[in-house]
Amino acid sequence: MSLMFLRPSRRLPWIVTALLLLLGTGTAAYAFWAATTSSSNAAAAADTLSPGSRPAVTAANSGMTVSWAGGTTVNGRSATGYTVTRYSAATGGTGTAATGGCAGTVTTLACTEQAVPGGIWYYTVTPAIALWTGTESPRSSGTSNDASAPVATVSGISPAPNTAGWNNTSPVTVTITADDGTSGSGVASISYTVDGGGQQTVNAAVATVPVSGDGTHTVSYFATDKVGNAGSPQSQTVRIDTQAPAAPAFTTVPTYVTLATVSGVAISGTAEAGTTVSLVASDSAGHSVPATASASGTGAWSATFNLSSLNEGTVTFSATATDAASNVGAAKTATSTKDTVAPAAASAWSVPTYVNSATAASIRISGNAEAGATVAVSAMSPGSATAVTGTAAANGGSWSLNLDLRSLKDGTVTYTATVTDAAGNTSSAATASDTKDTTAPILSITAPMYASGSSKVTGTTEAGTVVSVTVRDSALNTVTTQVNPTGTSWSTTMDISSLRDGALTYTASAADAAGNTGTVTAGGTTTKDTTLPSVVDVTGQNGVGSTSNSLDKGDFVTIEFSEAMDPAKFCAGWSGAELSGTATIADGGNNDTISFTAGTCVVPAGNLYLGANYVGTTPAVFAANGNGNGGTPSILTLDATGKILTIKLGTYRSNSGNLSTPVTQGIPSYRTAAGPADMAGNALPAGVTTSGKTKTNF
Template identity: 45%
Template sequence: MSHDQITPGRSGRLRRASRLSGAALVAGLLAAGGGAAAFAYWQATSSTQGGMAAADSLQQGATPSASAAQQSVTVSWAAGTTAGGHAASGYTVRRYNASTGGTPVAATGGCAGVLATLSCTETGVPNGTWYYTVTPMLGNWSGAESARSGGALSDGTPPSVSVTSISPAPNGAGYDNTSPVVVTLTAVDNPGGSGVASVRYALDGGQPVTVAGSAASVSVAGDGTHTLVYSTADQAGNVSAAQTLTVKIDTQAPAAPTLAVPAVVNAANAAALPVSGTAESGSTVTVTASDGAGHLATGTATASTTGAWSLPTLNVTALYDGAVTVSATAQDAAGNTSSATAVSLAKDTAPPTAPTMSAPATVSAATAASVTVSGTAEPGASVALKITDAGASHTVTAAATADGTGHWTMPGLNLTALADGQLTYAATATDAAGNTGATATQTGTKDTVSAAPVFTTVPSKITSDSVSSVQLAGTAEAGATVALTATDSANHSATASATANGSGNWSATMNLSALNPGPLTFSAQATDVAGNVSTVTTAASRIGPKVVSVTLQNGGTAGTADTNDKVVVVFDEAMSPSSFCDLWTSPTGPWTQNTNSVSVQITRNAGNDTLALPATGCTTSNFGSLALGASYTTSTGGNLTFKGSGQTQTSSVSLSSDGKTLTITLGGIKSGTPATGVAAGTPSYTPATTGTPTDTGGVTLSTHPVSGTSSRF
């Protein structure tokens, strides 16, 4: 080679360098090659003009060592140098999944990049065996990759451990009734793992015990519930999650159960004899009943958390009548059985004969609250009596005990709750053993209620003309006395009575003159021949209005019919405004009509002139006429008409806001000559015979004339 030096470019191409100058030279890559001396460096031997350079090279990286802890691998290596003894400036680390061949993977984590240290740790390494290499670096130049380290096993998966045997095996409830119990734990590692290192356990919260290897046997002794907590670890330090095993040991037999049975077995309970008692909580109680002939009946029950147990359906029908023995034992969940508890009782399933009975044929209102029933039955037997009405809608029950001679009686029975009609008496005897015999029956009749009367004729509206003789009629039980009452809104009443004939018809006349007008209620109550009183029947009606007073009032010149004189008619209740004038439709008053169409006319009538309203401006003209009790007209002047027009005062008709006072006011006189100095007379009011005014309930005013008090215009 000449004095010119050859260096490789970064692209791998060779190019010639110029002759070195006298200036200090910087090191550069000489040549690329293979093998242990993959790269060579050169350096100046002099700083003078024409100085020469000597070659140097990086050595192959030293073979590293690799050790794993779970999924962390630590890699260590020796320092690298050049052939001339110069130290490498850094190192890169790679790993392979095989000792030869394969594709390298750049190390990660603490082993990534160019390292200045001689060791590093890569974490999170995937499970498996890995082989590491180290490549020395000097500046931008790399040496040869080292040989691969020994395999480092990365293992991040813990082994598993399970209970492979329990000796002796527990029963179906999870109990052993012998002690001790040996539990065998066996651990296995995952395929390709580091292998099981140990099994660890703690019993009942005690100190943990670590057993090397993949199996451990644990002895659990003593009655009670034991808790075994266990886990395993592999060679890489992975530890499995702790698991728990419950071991229940009970070697003690439970105490004998208590036993409660009926005093006797009878026909009613033989198919389902109720047996109960107490025993150890959760234990199974076995009950056996036996007779003297070797027949058996058995059943089981489970004691509750409080120890109570019940067997309500023990069937002992196959056992003979006579002495019966019932015994019970308790077996706990571990299979330990207690001693037996036994009770003796008698069995009697023969029923007594039906009792005899004497009951009244008829129950009336006078006797319904205290009826006596008696009879005979088996001595000492309990007799149950049941009395029902038709359809068994209502029931009365009673009980008595037959004396030593077999007689029984039940006095003072209250049958008022039973309906009238047929009664059925049913008596049943039950002997001392509780056996019930056949039922004896007898029928009777109860009649305690009078049929309610019915109104067939009742006026819905009663005018003051007929108020003194109101006709009523209806029906009731034949021969019954009917009490009639009429009541007004002020609670005033009038009464009458009637008797229903053989067909049940009745009628009566009532005088209601003392009652107020307005709403009225009729009521009727019947009392039959047996003295039974019916319920009250009611019917609605209404008493119509009447005139209370008629007066003339002077508003101008005394003794003369002139402007502002008034006729005042007072009624005993509110009148319907529209029945006087169809224009008066407002729901509230007072109501007034005072237009020019209102005309008041006084007609001459032989010393008793009459006042009428021939035109009021209303299509309804129901006022009628008023006799003034004197002559307000002259023989020469003729009839008088009061009807204002223009500026002259108009006549008016008004009804007070309470509907009880009708006032007619004379307006300006239009025609006729009024008399003067007329003395007071007695006016009278005669309602119209057609379209008669009505009260607010629609009942018409009496059409008979009504006299007022002495008065004058």
């Protein structure tokens, strides 16, 4: 140790002289000289300043509080101040002068440095007296300046939850690990609550939290370090479901899988909401088709299968539900029948040949089909608005139904039948046809106005029909005959001898091929007359402006019959209207004859006698073109009653026979010959002479 000496002052009661001796090794020592008396001849004694004591350090967030024991000299003198130094390591390195409350010379035994950077720090203190500084103290223990809270995390969940975050066993252990970092003060504790219950604290950096019971649980936790920094609360959700879901229920399973549906068979049902429904469709041979479905929030689920690969027959659907926790429930099954084979087309059709007006309201259709199938029939004819449809069940393989075809138009009716089996497979279409004819044949009948023992009836009708003709008298006696028309015309001569004379009614009916019947009654009234006609009177009369007792233009002769005569029997094709021709007077001695000629027609049949001698041997002719001056023809008429036949003389041809004048008048007569007949065809008896009732008045 080096010593420094000072000469004592004579004026001061004592003089203190200090001498600092710094040794190169060991603990630095400071020596002081101090007067031992207050006299002017004081003696000096040596003193030493001890090293600073090792400080104690505490952290408070970012602040560091340093405290130490006071330093003294060997002789008990106290240090008057201290300097504080901060190091980042326990040994070595360069110190940093403390800041804040620890900056400069600190005259107290403690100070606090604020806003210290994070880390582990080591502090020293160095005592000083006035200008003399002592030796630096040993470094303090490392103290963390921890400004950050520790971080707590869930480091494990046991057993580990599935991918959906669920556990299907209980309890579940949640492990929480906290870390305060390399510069932190260290984790003091971990605090947690389960489902908002009481807070639990574990004084360690790792905590295990047991969670039990089905349901969704929340573990809330945080960590606190050794300087009191508390982390923000975190939470971990723990889902536990140890209960398997109930077996799913089927709500829609088709009774049959058909050719039309086999590639998209829809199945639906219900299950626990949110579960996954695993489905398998299988046949009796062990083939299977899987599918999955998700149960909605209401529990509804649906799936679609392509069952083309499965065998025909029973298909079994199996469904199990798996919840979010992977619990698998019991299986539920349902069955369908796969039938993708279409039935054979309808066969052995039975349809009528014709549909007529009487049967159109209910036409019976029948046939054969697969037993148990349903047969759909539609009927359509050209021009109809819509088809007529119906269905029938093929019980035992046969079927029948009635269709109302009144809405269809007449013509060819085509029936189409499709067979649908119990599975819903439909056959190819089969057809049959017939003819709808609901129009009665149009029929006409013409009957004579008069008839006697037989009657010819004519008419028209639809080709192919059979005509039935009936004639009825006033006593309702009838005669009927059938006629097979040639084309559309028909005629028949009926024997009506069994009917009474008088009014007759003729009716014709015809049935066409379809069975429609038309009926018509002849117009007018036919009179049956079996009485022979006779001559009632023969007269001759003078015409207007003619000369008496001679034949002149305008004179006429009449024959009166007992009934209406048929004019055509006198002259073919004659209707009885005025007929122009030539009248000829032939010599007959005292009983000349008169006749009328018009072409080939000669009237009357027989001889009409005038009862007097009017001409010589040469006949006298009364006709037009007489004497080259035109003249007037003779006229033949049958009056409206058909009973009076009249020959009226025209202009006398002077170049014909000479006329006698005056003439002695006689009574005319008429001797009949074959030909004339009444309207019913009864012939006037031939060879009968009838005389007039009065003389001729020419």
